[in-house]
Amino acid sequence: MTVSEVIIDVLGDSFTKVVTLSGPSHAEEVIQGQPTTLVAASSNFDAAKYIQILFSNPVLRTYANPDIKGVELGGSMKNVIAIAAGICDGIGYGDNTKAALLTRGMTEISRLGVKMGASPATFNGLSGIGDLIVTCLSQHSRNRKVGQAIGEGKTLDQVLSEMKMVAEGVKSAKSVHQLRQKYEVNMPICEAIYQILFEGKNPKKSVTDLMARELRLEN
């Protein structure tokens, strides 16, 4: 369940004013007044509009989006791809490989999200690819860091025992694995991440296997 689904599960269906605020927004930069964009998503248009206006000022620009499901799914599933980008750094691969992982990874997430009822455009927006870009640019992202350590040869247990903070993407990788099976969606990159994290598959071997798959159409 997404957070908004949990809230409605507790408060009842008649409570429709749940708004999710998401987007590429390192808190450190927001507080410095760096220009930042966000998305306020809700199935209730008035509620989204209210939060949009509240969170807009000369350095903060918030867009409204009715697709709360897409915003929540993109915002959590992109952390799995951030781990993949970190693995790429850990192995020592360059920008070509990372850009391929981000792009094709987001295509997979969008494919699953659409099957779950979200809109494809949302995944190509601020809460999807936008947030993924900021996560992967950042040296501070915990998900990217977990990936990097694993790419350097550590096991997930070693990495997690050395961390004080939570790297959400590790749990999301498990959820994506389950959802992928439930909705029968082909997600080779997310599946590779799952196998690296939980089944001890060698990261470099995983990339080789991903590259060697049957040739396909892009879309």
Added chain:
Amino acid sequence: MTVSEVIIDVLGDSFTKVVTLSGPSHAEEVIQGQPTTLVAASSNFDAAKYIQILFSNPVLRTYANPDIKGVELGGSMKNVIAIAAGICDGIGYGDNTKAALLTRGMTEISRLGVKMGASPATFNGLSGIGDLIVTCLSQHSRNRKVGQAIGEGKTLDQVLSEMKMVAEGVKSAKSVHQLRQKYEVNMPICEAIYQILFEGKNPKKSVTDLMARELRLEN
């Protein structure tokens, strides 16, 4: 005209075997054998397939795409957004602003491309956002460098007179400006780049103006 349109203009409509090869692929990394993905685009499926197979090996994975128009437009127009990302670096803005520019910039390009007959999915693929990510990650991108110098306060004439290589995005910014008017598409980020490059608009003021526009839906 795109390159494939020029080729067909010269060779005649009966020549359909034009294939465009594009995607996030720094040549320096390809030669090192870093895993890299590409798109082979052609309206002729057999021709695309031929190039796809020719350009696939254990470190090179090529996808086929029938949308040659989208691949060519995305590949050239993304350079305008790369200039914007460089301007962002030159002013000293952080990752939040850059991620916003990349995401919303690509939304604008996709909007124009779709009006010109391309498929929206192509702009979210390897030749669109994928190539834009690799360009903006790179310290070597000429388009990003032009933007950075302008963000630091130089004029376009100063920057170009100091450069030996061609920064394609400068010319593409002019083409996008013309196409935007012809197809009547709202492209505030691309328009701001045009004004900064050719009308001497202050880059920081441009960002302030972009942030202050009327609040909107994300899609």
